[in-house]
Each structure stands twice: as C-alpha cells, then as structure tokens.
Amino acid sequence: MKLTVNNVQKSFGERTILKDIHLTVHDNEFICILGHSGCGKSTLLNMVAGYMFPDSGTIEMNGQAIEGPAKERGMVFQDHALFPWCTVLENVSFGPEVQGTPKAQAREMAMDFLKMVGLDAYAAHYPADLSGGMKQRVGIARALASHPEVLLMDEPFGALDILTRDLMQRELRRIYEKLKTTILFVTHSISEAVYLADRIVVMKHGVIAEIFEVGLQHPRTFETPGFGEMMAKIERLLMEDEEEALV
Amino acid sequence: MNEVPNVLTKTKPATGATLLSTSKSSKKADWSFLKSALPYVLFFVVWEAFSRLNMRIEMFNPLFLPAPSTLVHDGWALAKTGVILDSIMASSGRILAGFAIGSVAAVMLAVLISKFATLERWVSPILTLISPIPSLALLPLFIIWFGIGEFPKIMLIAWTTFVPVLVNTVDGFKSVPSTLIRSALSLGASQRQVFTRVMIPSAVPNLLIGAQISLGLSFSALIVSEMMGADSGLGYMIVDARNYFKVTNMFVAIILIGIEYSIFAMLLKLLERRVLGWRKGGMGQAVEKAKPTRG
Numbered sequence: 232m233k234l235t236v237n238n239v240q241k242s243f244g245e246r247t248i249l250k251d252i253h254l255t256v257h258d259n260e261f262i263c264i265l266g267h268s269g270c271g272k273s274t275l276l277n278m279v280a281g282y283m284f285p286d287s288g289t290i291e292m293n294g295q296a297i298e299g300p301a302k303e304r305g306m307v308f309q310d311h312a313l314f315p316w317c318t319v320l321e322n323v324s325f326g327p328e329v330q331g332t333p334k335a336q337a338r339e340m341a342m343d344f345l346k347m348v349g350l351d352a353y354a355a356h357y358p359a360d361l362s363g364g365m366k367q368r369v370g371i372a373r374a375l376a377s378h379p380e381v382l383l384m385d386e387p388f389g390a391l392d393i394l395t396r397d398l399m400q401r402e403l404r405r406i407y408e409k410l411k412t413t414i415l416f417v418t419h420s421i422s423e424a425v426y427l428a429d430r431i432v433v434m435k436h437g438v439i440a441e442i443f444e445v446g447l448q449h450p451r452t453f454e455t456p457g458f459g460e461m462m463a464k465i466e467r468l469l470m471e472d473e474e475e476a477l478v
Numbered sequence: 479m480n481e482v483p484n485v486l487t488k489t490k491p492a493t494g495a496t497l498l499s500t501s502k503s504s505k506k507a508d509w510s511f512l513k514s515a516l517p518y519v520l521f522f523v524v525w526e527a528f529s530r531l532n533m534r535i536e537m538f539n540p541l542f543l544p545a546p547s548t549l550v551h552d553g554w555a556l557a558k559t560g561v562i563l564d565s566i567m568a569s570s571g572r573i574l575a576g577f578a579i580g581s582v583a584a585v586m587l588a589v590l591i592s593k594f595a596t597l598e599r600w601v602s603p604i605l606t607l608i609s610p611i612p613s614l615a616l617l618p619l620f621i622i623w624f625g626i627g628e629f630p631k632i633m634l635i636a637w638t639t640f641v642p643v644l645v646n647t648v649d650g651f652k653s654v655p656s657t658l659i660r661s662a663l664s665l666g667a668s669q670r671q672v673f674t675r676v677m678i679p680s681a682v683p684n685l686l687i688g689a690q691i692s693l694g695l696s697f698s699a700l701i702v703s704e705m706m707g708a709d710s711g712l713g714y715m716i717v718d719a720r721n722y723f724k725v726t727n728m729f730v731a732i733i734l735i736g737i738e739y740s741i742f743a744m745l746l747k748l749l750e751r752r753v754l755g756w757r758k759g760g761m762g763q764a765v766e767k768a769k770p771t772r773g
Contacts, residue, residue, distance in 0.1 A: 282660055302666030312657035316679045316756045326665035329675070357756040377665050 232258045232293060232380040232413055234279065239288035241274055248274045249437045252288070256381065259411045263424035265465065266434035272417045273385055275434075279415065280306050280383050292380070302330060305379030309386045311370040313358040319369050320345065320354040326377030344372040347406065364395040371406070381413040388423070400426055404449065421469070425461050426451050433468055440468055522546045544726045549733070552726040561715070566734065568710035572628065573700050573742065576635025580696070581689060583636065584643035592651035592677065605641070613638040613695070614702050626707035631700070638699040643688035650684030651677055683757070686750045693746060697739050712738070 234256040241249040249271040256262055264272045277283045278290055281300040290297045292304070300306075305326075313322050324341035328334060345351045348368040358366055367387055374382055388396045404427060407414060418424055424431045431443040443465065447457050529545035532538065544552075556562055591598045617634055624630035654677055662676045704713025712731050719727035 280660070280664060300660065300663035302664065304664060306661060306664040308657045308661060310655075310657055312655070312661040314658060314662075314676065314679070316682075316754075325662070325667075325675070329662070329665060329667040329671045359756065373661075373665070383664075 234381060234413075234415075235289075235291050236275070236279070237289045237291070239275075239278065239285040239290060241271070241278065241283070241286050247437055249285075251438055254432060254439065254442075256413060256415060259413055261407055261414045261427060261429045262416065262432060263428035263430075264415065264417045264432045264434060265421065265424045265469075266419065267469065268419060270434045271437045272419075272434050276383050276385050276415065276417050279381075280304055302326065302377045303380045305374035305377055305382050307367070307370045307374050307382065307384040307387045309389045311358075311363075311366040313366055313369055313373070315358050317357075318354065319350060319356050319358065319361070322358065322369055323373045323376050325373065330377065341372075341376055344376045345369075347375075347409070348372045348402070362395075363391050364399055367391065367399060368402070371403070375406070375410065375412065379412065381415060384414065384416045386417055386419065389418070396423075401450075403427065408449070421462050421465050422453075425458060425465070431465065433465060435469065435472075541723075541725050544729060549726060549729050553730040556727060556730060562730070562734065564710060565712050565715050565731070566738065568714075569700060569704065569712045569735075569738065572631050572704075572711065573635060573696060576632045576700070577639050577689075577692070577696055579632065580636035580639025580692065581643050581685075584640045584688070585647055585685065588644055588647035588651060588681075589673075591648050598648075605644070609641045609645070613699055617699075617703055617706060621707055631703040631708065634699045634703050635696045638696045639689075639692040642691040642695070643685065646684045646688030646691070647681055650681030653684075654680040683754055686746070686753070690743075690746055690750075693739075693742060697735070697742075701735060 234254075236252050236254040239249055239252040240247070252275060264275065266272045274283065278285055279297065281297050281304065297304075313319075314325065317325065320338060320341050323344055324334075324337040327337035327340050332340070342351060342354065345354055348371060350365060350368055350372070353361065353365065358369065361369065370387065371382075388399050391399060400423060403414075416424075416427060425445060425447075428445055431445060433440045433443065443461065445461060447455055447461070451458055453459065526545050526547060529540070529543055529548075532543065533540045533545075553562070587601070591601060613634060616637070617630070620630040620634055624633060658676050658680065659672055662672045667675065700711075701713040701716075704711035705717045708714045712735050715731035715734075716728050719725070719731065
C-alpha cells in the first residue's frame with residue numbers, strides 16, 4: 232500500500248483551506264496529523280477518504296487517483312456514526328455483508344473483531360446501550376472488519392473523557408501492533424500524537440509546517456526519555472505565531 | 479382479605495411464601511387496573527344516571543340521549559341482525575385499502591424526490607398549494623369524477639393519508655446524518671445499498687409519525703365519505719339512523735367508530751414499538767422514577 236498526496240490545494244469559496252500539501256504514507260505506518268482546529272487536517276482526511284476532491288493536485292493510492300469512498304480506506308468518525316437500528320454485531324458485519332460475504336460468515340468475522348476490541352458480550356445490544364468509549368471500539372471494529380488497507384481516523388477519541396481516552400489510545404496501539412494496518416489519525420492533542428504515531432505531520436494554516444519522526448520505543452509513557460522533549464518541540468511550533476500575535 | 483393468605487401459609491407451609499407473594503402482587507395489579515378503569519366507569523355511571531333522571535323528569539326528549547344500558551340492549555339486537563358486523567367490515571376494508579394505497583404512494587414519491595432534486599423543485603410548490611385544502615372539501619368533486627362507488631371513498635382516504643406521510647418521509651430522508659452515509663460508503667456499500675440499508679431505516683421513524691398523523695385524518699375522511707353516497711359502513715349507519723330518527727343506532731355507530739379508531743391506533747403503536755425497538759430516550763429514560771417509599 233502506498234498513499235501519495237501530491238501538491239494538493241483546496242478552498243471553500245474565497246477561503247483557502249489547504250495549499251501545497253505533499254505527503255507520502257507507506258505501508259504499516261502510523262501517522263498522526265496534528266494541528267489547531269480549522270487548520271485543514273480534517274479536510275485532508277476527508278479528501279483521502281474520497282468524500283471531497285482537491286481543487287488541484289492529486290491524491291493517489293497504489294498509483295490510482297482516488298475517485299470516491301471505497302472499502303480500501305476505512306473511516307472512524309468522531310461521532311462514531313454507528314447505525315442506531317443495527318445491533319453491535321450487525322454494525323460490524325455491515326461491511327463484509329454489503330461486499331457480498333454470506334451473512335453467516337460475515338457475522339462470524341464480525342464476532343472475531345468484536346472479540347478483538349473486547350465487546351463480544353455486547354454483540355446483541357444496540358449502540359444506544361453503550362458508553363462513548365464502547366461505541367468507538369465498535370466503530371473501530373466495524374472499520375477493520377472490511378479489511379481496509381488504510382484506516383482513517385478523524386479525531387476518534389475527541390469526544391471521550393480523559394481516562395477513557397488514555398485507555399482507547401493504548402487499545403488502538405495494541406490493535407495496530409497486532410494487525411499492522413496503516414493508520415492515518417487526525418488529532419489536536421499533542422500527547423496523543425506523540426503516544427501513538429511513528430510520524431507526526433504538524434499542520435498550520437493549511438500547510439504542512441513540519442513532519443516529525445517520533446522514533447521512541449513502544450510502549451510509550453510520559454516518562455519515556457524523549458517524550459516530553461518531543462511534546463515541547465511540537466508545542467513550540469504550534470504556538471509560535473499565537474505568541475507573536477499576543478506580543 | 480388478610481385472612482386468605484394466612485390460611486394458605488398455615489395449610490401449605492412449603493409453598494406458602496410464594497403463594498403469599500403472588501397473591502399480593504396480583505392484588506396490586508388488580509388495583510392499578512381498577513384505578514385506570516375508574517374514570518370510564520364513572521363516565522358511564524353518570525351518563526346512565528343522568529339519562530334515567532331525564533326519563534323521569536323529561537328535561538328534554540329522552541330519545542335524544544339514550545342511557546348506556548339501552549345502547550347495550552339495542553346494540554345487541556342490532557348486532558344479531560348482522561348490520562354491525564357488515565358496517566365494521568365495510569369501513570375497515572375502506573380504511574385499510576385507502577391507508578395502504580396512500581402510504582405506499584407517498585413513500586414511493588418520497589423516494590423519487592430524495593433521488594431527484596429537480597422533482598422536488600417541481601412537486602413541492604404544487605404540494606404547498608393543494609395540501610392545506612381539507613381533503614373533505616374535495617369529496618363532492620371526487621364523487622362527480624369517480625361516481626359513488628368504493629373508488630372515490632378509497633381515493634379520498636388515500637389522499638388524506640398521502641400528504642402527511644409524504645411530507646414526513648421526505649423530511650426523514652433529508653435528515654439522515656451525513657456521517658452514516660459516509661461510513662456506509664467507506665465500508666464498501668453501493669449507492670443502492672446506502673439507500674436500502676441506511677436511508678430507509680433512517681426515515682422509518684418519520685414515516686411512522688406521518689402515518690400516525692394520517693390515521694386521524696383518514697378516519698374523518700372515511701366517516702364523511704360514508705355519509706355521502708354510501709350504502710354500508712359506520713358513517714352510513716349514522717346517516718341511516720338519522721333518517722329514521724333512531725338515535726340509539728347513531729350512538730352505537732359513534733361508539734364503534736371510537737373503538738375502531740382506537741384499535742387501529744394501537745396497531746400502529748405496536749408496529750412502531752416493534753420496528754423502533756432500538757430507539758432510546760424520552761422522559762422515561764431521562765429521569766428514573768423515584769421509588770415510592772411505601773409499597
């Protein structure tokens with residue numbers, strides 16, 4: 232799998248959202264796109280997903296231009312976007328089923344993914360019965376059940392409380408170690424990015440400000456040598472003009 | 479009353495506890511049932527008393543307001559002739575046919591509207607033009623166009639059902655959260671599958687709201703259309719009773735209409751509960767009821 236974003240521009244009306252975006256995502260990479268809200272990071276992700284198209288430039292996956300949403304690019308939303316009329320199991324088996332897997336087999340596959348996120352006991356429940364963290368686990372299981380080549384995550388833990396968020400980060404890292412799916416993860420939390428990512432793409436005002444190789448050993452904690460330094464470096468970069476504006 | 483369970487506990491000590499608890503809970507259930515039935519009972523008792531009093535002192539002609547006991551007596555006699563069953567069957571057939579035709583047509587048009595924006599641009603102004611007209615105003619026209627058979631009646635009921643179901647279903651299609659559509663597409667669903675597996679289930683709650691609004695309106699349409707140019711049905715029963723000044727029959731028909739409407743409304747509620755079992759929320763979920771301090 233290889234995903235390339237080449238010289239992409241995007242504007243909504245007069246407002247330029249993204250310009251000069253170049254990015255290459257390699258197989259099995261865990262990349263975080265980090266930035267303030269409104270910096271265009273979600274727009275970039277939506278274009279990779281195929282919900283939007285660049286005004287100029289190209290986004291290619293395995294050498295093919297992206298022409299719309301496809302199962303090769305799974306998506307996890309901040310609001311989880313589970314189908315409320317489907318049970319947890321039906322939600323996860325949705326992907327395999329619409330792709331033509333026989334129902335029984337799809338359900339079996341779905342059950343495996345539910346086990347992986349530790350929610351097999353809730354298979355028959357409806358999403359409304361679940362807590363925020365549990366819903367997001369189902370969201371991840373659902374996206375993975377379609378065997379995407381890259382998993383796109385749009386601030387998936389943004390709506391969770393801080394403790395659940397920590398737990399989910401650990402959980403996601405564990406799943407990633409197991410499946411080695413390429414992940415493109417959008418966040419505005421510096422610690423989340425440093426904890427999770429192999430590479431961090433920092434975006435500011437619609438351009439990529441810098442790309443950091445994290446290169447710390449997993450599992451990471453705040454005590455891991457280099458963790459704090461990395462956070463401080465990114466924070467300085469993100470806060471630069473903010474402080475200038477104040478002076 | 480307290481003696482009974484005590485006797486049971488003495489004679490059958492092994493099962494005494496369970497018997498005691500079941501008899502207690504059933505007693506409680508009976509009470510709540512009785513409590514909810516009380517307003518109805520009181521209503522009919524007052525009616526009965528008032529009618530009987532009127533028969534004595536003749537404030538007005540007693541024939542105008544027959545007592546419930548008279549209604550039961552005469553209604554039973556009427557039922558034995560088969561008139562009641564025939565009327566109910568005729569009315570139910572009309573409402574079912576009209577309601578089904580109207581709902582199906584409305585859902586089909588709603589689907590088309592959600593697919594083709596141009597269609598909506600053309601249809602919606604016309605709908606805003608004609609939908610505020612009470613459908614009953616159209617009845618004489620329908621009779622002139624379609625004659626006095628079943629067709630104009632069913633058409634009228636269908637039309638009454640059509641508008642609220644259409645408006646609500648279109649609204650339902652429009653308010654499908656975009657992330658649901660996006661996630662379905664990213665999971666590999668085709669446009670068709672997005673429609674059948676996401677759009678339709680999303681719109682069902684709105685569709686049912688439309689159906690519930692329609693039901694009341696279509697019952698009015700049913701009764702009025704049976705009052706004009708019909709020879710069967712509950713509405714016809716009322717007109718027929720008026721022509722022969724059989725006030726009792728009129729009351730019987732009115733009560734039957736009430737019962738039939740309640741049954742249809744209940745069926746729709748049951749359907750809703752079955753189809754929307756996944757839905758949570760509302761006051762019952764928002765605030766748990768405080769437990770009564772004493773049972």
